[in-house]
Amino acid sequence: MTEYDVIVIGAGAAGLMCAAQAGQRGRRVLVVDHAKKPGRKILISGGGRCNFTNYDVTANNFLCENPHFVKSALAQYSQWDFIGLVATHGVAYHERDHGQLFCDDSAKDIVNLLLAECDQATINQRYRCEVHDIEQEEAGFRLKLNGEPVRCQSLVVATGGLSMPKLGATPFGYQLAEQFGLKVLPTRAALVPYTLHQEDKTRFADISGVSVPCSITTESGVCFSENLLFTHRGLSGPAVLQTSSFWQPGEAVTIDLLPSESLKDVLVAMRDKHPNQTLKTSLSRLFPKRLVEVLIARDSLPDKPLKQLDDKQFDQLHHYVHQWSIAPNGTEGYRTAEVTLGGVDTHAVSSKTLEARDIPGLYFIGEVLDVTGWLGGYNFQWAWSSGWVAGQHV
Ligand code: FAD
Structure with a gap:
């Protein structure tokens, strides 16, 4: 059976950031997605120019039942860290109203940046990949990928929220959380x-x-x-x-x-x-x-x-x-909503590592959590911050 140190489910903003970080730490990482390509939401975000962060990010820009939860991750990996990464990759960007930062050319630049970060380590990526039968074992997890059994020590859930089912959004992350006994707070379409x-x-x-x-x-x-x-x-x-x-x-x-x-x-x-x-x-x-x-x-x-x-x-x-x-x-509901309110209850997750408190090795990052940013680049910043933090601990 193929074994990995880390399997990340969801090759979106948070999942790719986490995979790249874990890989750069020398972990053997597999990132899987049921879509045929990575970062589909990033590609259509910000009218095709991706509002990738904001100059002014505080915990007040987020809705979460546990209002202090976002602070640690935002402090560990801030907007300035991501802006620095954007500059390192030579991505041209500009500021719009309210400190919002957008790519000059295309949101593709952000997906390419994340894939280039993944390429700095050897990250295995599998698309059109269905995940089933996740079970906890003594030293990690066993699951099936398109029917093939694999093992990992750390499992990262980065499957996002319910908005835009056309782009591959599913309740997978919520169902998995419930399977492991974590509470999921009621969800609702937001930024809609x-x-x-x-x-x-x-x-x-x-x-x-x-x-x-x-x-x-x-x-x-x-x-x-x-x-x-x-x-x-x-x-x-x-x-x-x-x-x-x-x-x-x-x-x-x-x-x-x-x-x-x-x-x-x-x-x-x-x-x-x-x-x-x-x-x-x-x-x-x-x-x-x-x-x-x-x-x-x-x-x-x-x-x-x-x-x-x-x-x-x-x-x-x-x-x-x-x-x-x-x-x-x-x-207009999830069909056109940018994000999903509610999700995996953050009380059950460490704000410092994003690991589930009672399930060692299981991590939740990005929008699948009950963290919803305002319009203005905050949702991506949450994806970068939470993905980066989990990437240091898996
Ligand atoms: P996602 O990026 O949604 O990634 C989740 C991944 O998991 C997807 O690739 C999906 O295919 C995969 N997945 C889901 N279910 C399964 C499954 N069962 N098996 C395998 N894989 C699965 N935010 C901003 O900050 N700035 C913006 O400019 C902005 N514009 C937006 C525009 C639109 C139209 C939309 C819809 C959203 C926008 N957002 C924006 C919000 C932002 O896109 C999300 O908050 C962010 O993508 C969340 O990152 P994530 O990695 O948690 O989830």
């Missing part, structure tokens, strides 16, 4: 667009494609100021994706379409200066024209010169623009 009730969908049908800066606040009081995008299915854009991780079904969100100014003050100032300017023209200086139509139609406001509108009408519009409450019908 909202869908709308039919009435709202009809109301916004004509503004599909319109994008505006805004602030969105959830009922739990979490607020993100970024862009909102109206789509033919509902609401998307970074502000929506961010809040979706904190939103609970049945709740409403409050959207402020003009977060940096008071609409009433702006309209009053415009009325003083340009009393004959119509409401539509005035609003068009603040919002895209197609959105203005929706704003006016909603409150049945007349498109009259500003001097003919009273403060009550301004108040009405002010309230709508700054406190537009909308109850999403749901989300």
Whole structure:
């Protein structure tokens, strides 16, 4: 029977990082994946340019039932370590808003970087490989790979979450955790667009494609100021994706379409200066024209010169623009979600090594764990940090 020191299940971001590190420590490593090639999510991430980390990473950028859990791994392998690795491989990158770092050319550069790191050691890789019949033995694990029995001392579960089943996402990691008696916290699609009730969908049908800066606040009081995008299915854009991780079904969100100014003050100032300017023209200086139509139609406001509108009408519009409450019908679910909330309970896993506390030799890394980053490169940073740390201990 073929024996390895380490078998990593999942050749995604976390699994490849872990395999490379373990291999560079001289461990005999096999990384397996049921997909036909490695890093498929990396390749489509960040619109093809992979938002691979962020200049500003703290534990506050992650959702986890055990809020201190991420600290150790993020400290052991930080964003600066990964940025250094990117520079070593000569990958060109740039910064966008909020400290987000993207490849200049292609997300392929990140997959190639990981594969080059694997090539610095002899890492065996097997694709289109199904894993079955995992059993614990005295000195490790026995499992079947496409029916062939193999053994390893350390087994690393890096099978990710449930988002994008088309790209090979499966609940394998959760099932394995449960097989070994680890708790799995309920999962839910996150960083995902909202869908709308039919009435709202009809109301916004004509503004599909319109994008505006805004602030969105959830009922739990979490607020993100970024862009909102109206789509033919509902609401998307970074502000929506961010809040979706904190939103609970049945709740409403409050959207402020003009977060940096008071609409009433702006309209009053415009009325003083340009009393004959119509409401539509005035609003068009603040919002895209197609959105203005929706704003006016909603409150049945007349498109009259500003001097003919009273403060009550301004108040009405002010309230709508700054406190537009909308109850999403749901989300687009795992089909389009970037990540999965919940997963393997981190209380059962060492934050210092990523090894299961009660199952020596079994490791969980990346998104399969109950660790979910904000939008902005945090999910990849978690994959790099947790993969690197496990790679030092397997
Ligand atoms: P994955 O990268 O998902 O890898 C898991 C691997 O396990 C896969 O290769 C899969 O084929 C394999 N696998 C699953 N089940 C089995 C099984 N039963 N047997 C064998 N193999 C199996 N995050 C960012 O930080 N920045 C971004 O720009 C960004 N953009 C994204 C865009 C999209 C469209 C999506 C879907 C996600 C994006 N993310 C982004 C999130 C990020 O991709 C994930 O958080 C990250 O890939 C998780 O790494 P992972 O290694 O844990 O899991």
